[in-house]
Amino acid sequence: MAHPGSTIIGNSKIIREILSKADRVARTSLSVLVTGESGTGKELLARFLHDRSQRVARPYVAVNCAAIPAELLEAELFGYKKGSFSGAVSDRDGLFVQADGGTLFLDEIGDMPLPLQAKILRVLQEKEVRPVGGRDVRKVDVRIVAATHRNPAKLVSQGKFREDLLFRLQGYALHLPPLRERERDVIALARVMLHSCPEFAGKELSREVQELLLAYSWPGNVRELRNVVLAAAVDAPRSIKARHILPHLADKGASITVTPVLPVQERLLAELKERGQQTLAQLHHGLHILKSTLHYHIKKLMAQGKIQRLAEGSRVRFTVADDAEGVQQDLPGSQIQAVRTETQAGKVTRQQMANSVGISIRAAGRVLALLVNMGIMTPDGQGGEMRGYLPCRL
Ligand SMILES: Nc1ncnc2c1ncn2[C@@H]1O[C@H](COP(=O)(O)OP(=O)(O)OP(=O)(O)O)[C@@H](O)[C@H]1O
Numbered sequence: 001m002a003h004p005g006s007t008i009i010g011n012s013k014i015i016r017e018i019l020s021k022a023d024r025v026a027r028t029s030l031s032v033l034v035t036g037e038s039g040t041g042k043e044l045l046a047r048f049l050h051d052r053s054q055r056v057a058r059p060y061v062a063v064n065c066a067a068i069p070a071e072l073l074e075a076e077l078f079g080y081k082k083g084s085f086s087g088a089v090s091d092r093d094g095l096f097v098q099a100d101g102g103t104l105f106l107d108e109i110g111d112m113p114l115p116l117q118a119k120i121l122r123v124l125q126e127k128e129v130r131p132v133g134g135r136d137v138r139k140v141d142v143r144i145v146a147a148t149h150r151n152p153a154k155l156v157s158q159g160k161f162r163e164d165l166l167f168r169l170q171g172y173a174l175h176l177p178p179l180r181e182r183e184r185d186v187i188a189l190a191r192v193m194l195h196s197c198p199e200f201a202g203k204e205l206s207r208e209v210q211e212l213l214l215a216y217s218w219p220g221n222v223r224e225l226r227n228v229v230l231a232a233a234v235d236a237p238r239s240i241k242a243r244h245i246l247p248h249l250a251d252k253g254a255s256i257t258v259t260p261v262l263p264v265q266e267r268l269l270a271e272l273k274e275r276g277q278q279t280l281a282q283l284h285h286g287l288h289i290l291k292s293t294l295h296y297h298i299k300k301l302m303a304q305g306k307i308q309r310l311a312e313g314s315r316v317r318f319t320v321a322d323d324a325e326g327v328q329q330d331l332p333g334s335q336i337q338a339v340r341t342e343t344q345a346g347k348v349t350r351q352q353m354a355n356s357v358g359i360s361i362r363a364a365g366r367v368l369a370l371l372v373n374m375g376i377m378t379p380d381g382q383g384g385e386m387r388g389y390l391p392c393r394l
């Protein structure tokens with residue numbers, strides 16, 4: 001069962017790519033090093049890696065290496081024997097042992113002192129731990145996920161981090177980009193965060209606030225976004241406005257130049273260019289535009305020949321019609337005329353069209369798509385090579 005806390009929100013291409021990589025590597029036993037600025041979701045991703053692994057039913061143990069003093073961290077990780085230091089009143093298992101069979105998340109690994117790094121390296125190599133003050137070793141089977149907001153290569157070059165340990169930890173590397181580089185996620189995240197709090201039910205982000213959220217640089221990344229949106233929701237009676245957001249931004253001096261959100265049709269085209277074919281539901285979800293508004297703009301863009309509608313059985317998808325636009329220049333007028341004559345005869349397939357007009361099947365497909373777009377033809381029958389097209393009866 002996935003841990004509810006590990007739901008990672010994100011529509012941006014980059015987040016989708018990271019999640020698919022994470023999903024793949026989760027199923028292996030490789031060590032994973034997660035990097036990214038503070039608040040980008042490193043801890044969330046670590047939990048995701050555990051939840052998607054075969055170790056999900058075993059413990060997930062997290063430790064923040066920057067939050068525990070160096071001398072305690074060693075005892076915390078490896079455990080200790082009674083009497084090995086003042087305060088060690090009984091034997092205690094360390095986190096490696098507690099995480100046996102599962103995942104140990106070493107957060108802020110970049111802040112780990114060098115002597116301890118050497119000890120961690122040994123555990124990773126030998127797969128066994130020796131408690132502080134003890135002589136016996138114990139075998140452990142632990143999958144390591146480590147994270148740091150620092151640049152590990154830089155730490156190595158500064159002599160603050162062991163290169164051999166970095167190699168060990170970095171069986172697979174995942175980098176979470178800052179929120180300002182994943183504009184597409186900002187509004188989706190803000191909405192989910194707002195709607196996941198029942199006490200803010202009915203409160204919405206105004207248009208101006210959406211523009212503001214997109215324009216801001218988010219130095220504190222997703223954590224800051226959540227804090228800001230929730231704090232603003234406290235102050236807003238219903239619609240959250242810029243005046244509710246501004247006092248809560250971390251970067252008070254930020255000169256926020258609110259660039260107007262692109263008009264719907266430009267956003268629609270940009271979305272289709274970035275993602276390829278999309279269903280109406282996907283566009284609705286990705287662009288946060290009412291379906292009725294989408295319908296209206298899709299129709300307009302189709303009429304202009306900028307996008308085209310693809311139908312496979314009952315699945316309707318939309319795509320940028322750059323192919324269809326180009327077709328008129330590709331084909332001489334006489335061929336276009338021949339195509340039109342051909343299409344008046346009745347049902348025609350791409351193959352038949354290609355043969356009778358003397359063009360490639362691909363070109364025939366593009367012409368037919370163009371004619372569908374122009375409302376002259378309509379797809380009929382199954383998809384694929386044998387799909388037929390019928391003239392529209394007006
Ligand atoms: N993609 C996301 N979807 C949903 N929630 C997210 C996402 N990314 C981050 N969060 C939330 O933002 C907050 C910060 O995330 P997290 O603690 O994982 O960041 P971090 O990179 O570990 O930060 P730090 O370096 O400061 O420890 C958490 O509340 C987390 O749940």
Ligand SMILES: [Mg+2]
Binds near residue numbers: 042043107
């Ligand atoms: Mg963290």
